[in-house]
Amino acid sequence: MEKENLYYIGIDIGSTASKTVILDEKTVVDAFTLPTGWNGRETAQGIYEKLSEKGYTKSMRCVATGYGRICVDYANKVVTEITCHGRGGWALFHKNSTIIDVGGQDTKIIKIENGQVVDFLMNDKCAAGTGKFIEVMATRLGTTLEEMYQMAEAGDALSISAMCTVFAESEVISHIGAGEKREDIAAGVIDSVAAKVSNLAIRFGLTGDIVLTGGLSGSPYFVSVLSQKLGRPVTTHPFARYAGALGAALIAAKKSVLVY
Numbered sequence: 498m499e500k501e502n503l504y505y506i507g508i509d510i511g512s513t514a515s516k517t518v519i520l521d522e523k524t525v526v527d528a529f530t531l532p533t534g535w536n537g538r539e540t541a542q543g544i545y546e547k548l549s550e551k552g553y554t555k556s557m558r559c560v561a562t563g564y565g566r567i568c569v570d571y572a573n574k575v576v577t578e579i580t581c582h583g584r585g586g587w588a589l590f591h592k593n594s595t596i597i598d599v600g601g602q603d604t605k606i607i608k609i610e611n612g613q614v615v616d617f618l619m620n621d622k623c624a625a626g627t628g629k630f631i632e633v634m635a636t637r638l639g640t641t642l643e644e645m646y647q648m649a650e651a652g653d654a655l656s657i658s659a660m661c662t663v664f665a666e667s668e669v670i671s672h673i674g675a676g677e678k679r680e681d682i683a684a685g686v687i688d689s690v691a692a693k694v695s696n697l698a699i700r701f702g703l704t705g706d707i708v709l710t711g712g713l714s715g716s717p718y719f720v721s722v723l724s725q726k727l728g729r730p731v732t733t734h735p736f737a738r739y740a741g742a743l744g745a746a747l748i749a750a751k752k753s754v755l756v757y
Contacts, residue, residue: 502522507559508541518745537567537568562581582596605620630690631687634683648683695727707732
C-alpha cells in the first residue's frame, strides 16, 4: 500500500488577507490567499475546505500564525507572527537582514542574524502607515489598488502629514474637494505610508540588507519609494507576501530553509 504524502501547512490569518502555504518534504507545492472577512473562524473554515478539496487534509501537520491564529482550531500549534515572519524571511532571502513587513493594520520590523530573530518592533498604533490606509484611500478615489499604484507613479505627491488615519483621510478629502489631480493624491498617499514606515524603521535601526515582505512587497512602485525614503536599496521576492505562512509551514515541518 502506497504511503500518503505528509503535508506541512502554514496559515497566516492577517487582518485583511489570509495566506496559506503547503510544503511537502522538499519544497512549496501550493499556496493561496483568501480575504479574511469579518469573522476569522469562518475564514479558517474556508481555508480548511479548500485544503480538503485539494487533498491536503488527509495527512497534514498545521501551524497557524497572524492576527487570527487562535481561530484555526484544527492547527497543531499556534506561533507568533514575529517568529514565523523571521523564519519565512530567512528562507526566502537567506541573509542577515532587516525585514520590513507592512501588513493591513500593523508594521513589523524584524532583525535576522544567522536565521534567528535578534530584535523586533511591532507598530499597531498607526493604521495610516499600513496597507489598509492605501486600500481605504483607493476606494475613496474610486480606483483599484493596482490602478492606485499606476496613478501614483504618474503623479507628483501632495502632502499628507497627519499621523492618524482619520486626520490623514481628512487631508485626502480636502485635496479631492480642492480639485487636485487623482494622480497627485494617489502619489501623496503612497508617499505618506512609505514615510511613516521608513521613519519607524530608521528609529529602530537598520542592519544588514533591507527586505520587504507583506502585501505591499508586490508593488515595485512602493518598493522604489521606500528605498528613496530609507536612502538604501530595498529588495523583495515574488513570494514575500507569503513570508509569515511560509515560516509557519517550515515550523510545522521542523525546517529552517527550503530544500530545492
